[in-house]
Amino acid sequence: MLTDADIQSHADRIRDDGYTVIERAASPELVEGLKAAVLRIEREHDLGLAKTSFEGFKTLRINNLLTYDDLFWEVPLHENVLPVVERVLDRECLLSSFCSLVLGPGQEAQPIHEDTQLIPLPRPHIPITINAIWALTDFRDDNGATRILPGSHKFPTSPEYGKEYDAVTATMPAGSVMLFDSALWHGGGANTSDARRFAFSCAYCWGWMRQQENLQLGIPRETAVRFPRRLQELCGYGVYKGQFGHIDNRDPIELLGRERGKRMVWEATDVKKARMANQ
Numbered sequence: 001m002l003t004d005a006d007i008q009s010h011a012d013r014i015r016d017d018g019y020t021v022i023e024r025a026a027s028p029e030l031v032e033g034l035k036a037a038v039l040r041i042e043r044e045h046d047l048g049l050a051k052t053s054f055e056g057f058k059t060l061r062i063n064n065l066l067t068y069d070d071l072f073w074e075v076p077l078h079e080n081v082l083p084v085v086e087r088v089l090d091r092e093c094l095l096s097s098f099c100s101l102v103l104g105p106g107q108e109a110q111p112i113h114e115d116t117q118l119i120p121l122p123r124p125h126i127p128i129t130i131n132a133i134w135a136l137t138d139f140r141d142d143n144g145a146t147r148i149l150p151g152s153h154k155f156p157t158s159p160e161y162g163k164e165y166d167a168v169t170a171t172m173p174a175g176s177v178m179l180f181d182s183a184l185w186h187g188g189g190a191n192t193s194d195a196r197r198f199a200f201s202c203a204y205c206w207g208w209m210r211q212q213e214n215l216q217l218g219i220p221r222e223t224a225v226r227f228p229r230r231l232q233e234l235c236g237y238g239v240y241k242g243q244f245g246h247i248d249n250r251d252p253i254e255l256l257g258r259e260r261g262k263r264m265v266w267e268a269t270d271v272k273k274a275r276m277a278n279q
């Protein structure tokens with residue numbers, strides 16, 4: 001488990017270099033279980049390869065992963081990952097998207113891109129999304145390990161789509177997680193090996209932002225009700241700073257049967273005022 005100093009040092013690296021690697025963050029048992037679940041779902045749901053050059057014609061992606069297997073719930077909540085994200089964003093951050101990224105042999109390198117380039121904010125900007133790439137197999141030069149340009153989150157522009165850049169390969173053993181500021185220039189590598197590269201992308205954003213996947217509609221209510229409370233909050237059943245996301249002045253977590261939702265900021269202000277007046 002990460003110490004407070006570890007958490008801070010990973011958060012500092014994300015701020016300074018744009019990325020950090022948490023080596024062997026997940027246990028081998030969890031990694032094997034996750035991989036087996038991905039294989040089972042691919043089989044049972046007869047899922048096909050992606051259909052765009054960006055997503056990869058030899059890549060199999062499963063979106064909305066939390067709906068498929070309860071074991072996946074452990075990923076966004078992982079104790080060696082989430083505290084680092086919370087240190088860079090805050091504790092009211094959200095899960096933005098969560099998908100599998102399985103690159104088959106022959107998959108070409110993905111164009112270098114960054115994940116915030118459609119958001120009309122001048123670069124460089126504060127980290128607004130943090131992506132966690134989970135390596136479920138060893139990430140090697142020859143099997144499609146993610147390529148990154150360290151420090152590029154501070155560049156004043158986004159990369160030119162389709163242009164070749166001098167990137168480094170984020171090689172890491174299975175079970176490791178690379179966390180990066182999504183403004184970092186990056187892309188999946190080419191898989192020239194004869195085996196599949198298994199990975200997850202689990203991205204988090206601020207609580208005041210729109211999530212990339214619509215998790216409140218995409219995850220059936222009967223599934224969300226069974227989530228641990230923290231996962232419900234991460235999926236958007238919460239109110240950022242007691243202001244953004246309420247339903248008729250109520251915290252949406254109460255829709256899932258939870259008690260003691262957050263008070264709205266305007267109510268909380270009156271309660272505070274009354275308390276001070278009574279002192």
Ligand SMILES: O=C(O)CCC(=O)C(=O)O
Nearest residue numbers: 101145146186187188189
């Ligand atoms: O597959 C990878 O290593 C990275 C994928 C990625 O960056 C993306 O699809 O946006």
